[in-house]
Amino acid sequence: MLYVFKGEAVEDASVPAGGVILDAADNVYGTTxxxxxxxxxxxxxTAGCGTVYELSPxxxxxxxxxxxxxxxxxxxxxxxxxxxxxxxxxxxxxxGATQFGGxxxxxxxxxxxxxxxxxxxxxxxxxxxxxxxxxxxHSFAGIAQGQQKGDGANPNGGLVLDSKGVIYGxxxxxxxGGGACGTVGxxxxxxxxxxxxxxxxxxxxxxxxxxxxxxxxxWPMAGLxxxxxxxxxxxxxxxxxxxxxxxxxxxxxxxxxxxxxFKGKGASYALDAPLIxxxxxxxxTTxxxxxxxxxxxxxxxxxxxxxxxxxxxIDVLYSFAGSPDGAWPAAGLxxxxxxxxxxxxxxxxSGQACQSGxxxxxxVSP
Numbered sequence: 001m002l003y004v005f006k007g008e009a010v011e012d013a014s015v016p017a018g019g020v021i022l023d024a025a026d027n028v029y030g031t032t033x034x035x036x037x038x039x040x041x042x043x044x045x046t047a048g049c050g051t052v053y054e055l056s057p058x059x060x061x062x063x064x065x066x067x068x069x070x071x072x073x074x075x076x077x078x079x080x081x082x083x084x085x086x087x088x089x090x091x092x093x094x095x096g097a098t099q100f101g102g103x104x105x106x107x108x109x110x111x112x113x114x115x116x117x118x119x120x121x122x123x124x125x126x127x128x129x130x131x132x133x134x135x136x137x138h139s140f141a142g143i144a145q146g147q148q149k150g151d152g153a154n155p156n157g158g159l160v161l162d163s164k165g166v167i168y169g170x171x172x173x174x175x176x177g178g179g180a181c182g183t184v185g186x187x188x189x190x191x192x193x194x195x196x197x198x199x200x201x202x203x204x205x206x207x208x209x210x211x212x213x214x215x216x217x218x219w220p221m222a223g224l225x226x227x228x229x230x231x232x233x234x235x236x237x238x239x240x241x242x243x244x245x246x247x248x249x250x251x252x253x254x255x256x257x258x259x260x261x262f263k264g265k266g267a268s269y270a271l272d273a274p275l276i277x278x279x280x281x282x283x284x285t286t287x288x289x290x291x292x293x294x295x296x297x298x299x300x301x302x303x304x305x306x307x308x309x310x311x312x313x314i315d316v317l318y319s320f321a322g323s324p325d326g327a328w329p330a331a332g333l334x335x336x337x338x339x340x341x342x343x344x345x346x347x348x349x350s351g352q353a354c355q356s357g358x359x360x361x362x363x364v365s366p
Contacts, residue, residue, distance in 0.1 A: 002028070002065045003055055008035045008048035013069060018157055019085035019332060023092075028055040029070075031082035031096055031157075036072030040080050049073040050082040052096060052122055052132075070094075070132045071122055077103035078136060079118040084157010084223060086122075094122040095137075095167060097155035102139030107184060108153045108173065116140040116153040116174065119167065119192060137167075137202040138192055142174045143185050149176050152188035152206060158223010158274050160232075167192040168207075168232055170220035179212030186210035186218045189232065189244055189254075207254045208244055210236065217242075217258075222274040222285075222332075233283060235271035239263045241283065241302060241312075259312045260302055262287075273343070274332040280304075284317075286329035286343060296320040296327035296348065299341060299364050317341070318364045324350045326360035340365045 006012035014035030020028045031052050034042070038049025050073040056066045073079045079098030086096040098118045100109060105116030117140045123133045143150035152171030159169040168191055173181070175188035189208040195201060210217045219237040226232055232244040239262040247253040270288030277283060283302040289295060298319040302312045320326045326345030333343045341364040351358030 003067050005032065005035065008046060011035075011037050011048075011069075011072070012067075013051040013053050014048060017081075017083050021086060021088065023088070026057050028065075029053070029086055029094065030055075031084070031086060033081050033083065036069060038072050038074045038078075038080070040073075040075040049075040049078070049080045049101065050098065052082065052086065052094065071134045073098060073101065075101050077101075077139070078134075079120055080115070081117075082157075083155075084159075086157075087159045087161065089161055089165060092124050094124075094132075095159050095161070096120055096122075097157045097159060097169060099154045099156065099172075102136060104139040105142035105151070105153060107142045107145060108140075116142040116151070117155050117171070119155060119159070119169065138190075138204045140171060140174060143177050143183065145183075148178060149209065150174060150185070151204075152190050153185060155190075156221055156223060158234075160224050160226045162226060162230060165194045167202075168224050168226065170223055170234060172219055172221060175206065175209035176212055181212045181218055186212045187220045187236070189220070189224070189234070205252070208256055221272045225275050225277065227277065227281070233259075233275050235273075235275060235285065237270060237272060239271065241271070241275070241285075259283075260314055270330075272330045276333055276335070278335070278339075283312075284333050284341065286331075286333065288328055288330050296322045296325070297329045297345065299329070299333070299343075320345065320348060323348050323357035326362050327356060329362075 007014040013032035015033040017033035020030040035048040036051040040049040052070045054068045080101030081099045083099045086094045102115045102118040108116040119137045121135045141151040142153035153174030154172040171188045174185040177183045177185045187210045188206045191205045193203045221237045224232045224234045241259045243257045244254045273286045275283045275285045299317045301315045327348035328346045331344045333341045345360045347356040349357040349360040
């Protein structure tokens with residue numbers, strides 16, 4: 001146990017809500033949805049607005065790790081409820097997203113203060129031990145009342161940067177309303193371009209609005225990954241794996257391709273975990289549930305077209321069976337050097353204190 005969070009009562013972090021990343025010195029960085037010094041109120045109680053934290057390894061093996069709160073979100077015009085795994089750029093700046101806060105939009109979630117979320121940057125201090133500096137790069141506005149289209153809302157982390165420092169991400173709602181998505185929208189893919197001169201604002205563009213007419217194209221949950229050609233890959237909660245490609249003639253125009261849809265196939269649903277690549281360009285992730293033999297979730301691979309084919313090919317690598325096996329995977333996968341895959345499930349296992357098991361850490365081997 002590296003660290004136990006103590007909560008907002010002592011201005012510590014609370015409720016980690018994403019993965020972690022490491023720097024070259026093996027310091028661990030992550031976010032928590034609550035805690036810190038912010039005055040956000042939840043159910044009448046001050047719960048904190050969330051934090052970005054660092055855990056530093058001990059000099060002597062066996063000693064405790066050291067936690068540092070790099071920044072406490074403040075709500076209001078600042079962010080509230082950071083979600084997902086933060087991302088480094090080449091200069092050591094950290095980028096993340098908050099689902100709420102930011103001061104814009106009033107259609108997102110009144111329970112959490114209404115505003116539609118932010119993307120923020122944390123800049124490290126020039127001298128060791130100094131304060132990190134936070135800047136909100138974009139506050140999302142959602143869809144204005146009475147409109148059918150608008151900005152994104154409730155970004156969910158999983159940001160990626162291209163070679164020019166442009167940030168790409170997804171928002172769970174916003175974009176285009178109607179159909180199954182109602183007035184809140186089906187979600188977006190957005191782009192944040194850095195300013196061309198100092199002290200200018202970052203420039204946000206919605207590069208894709210998920211279509212409320214297609215019931216399978218709703219609510220991206222897991223962020224994006226990017227390949228060497230600049231194509232963006234992601235998933236929607238409702239059954240699809242997609243790719244976005246920039247037009248070679250018009251660089252500001254993007255087109256979507258559905259690589260695979262589970263809709264109507266009875267294999268899987270609830271794609272809440274991020275994708276990863278292997279060396280051949282195949283994609284891997286987990287599905288949270290399914291039907292029939294896949295009700296407890298699975299691990300699957302999508303292989304790109306070969307030999308003139310146009311369709312990606314799915315291989316279900318493992319289907320969970322529930323306790324004492326795992327159930328309901330929702331976190332990202334990682335590879336080891338032998339090609340084994342590792343991740344976690346939210347339920348299953350042999351833990352007796354939880355109704356459906358208390359979860360597992362698993363390995364899937366070729």
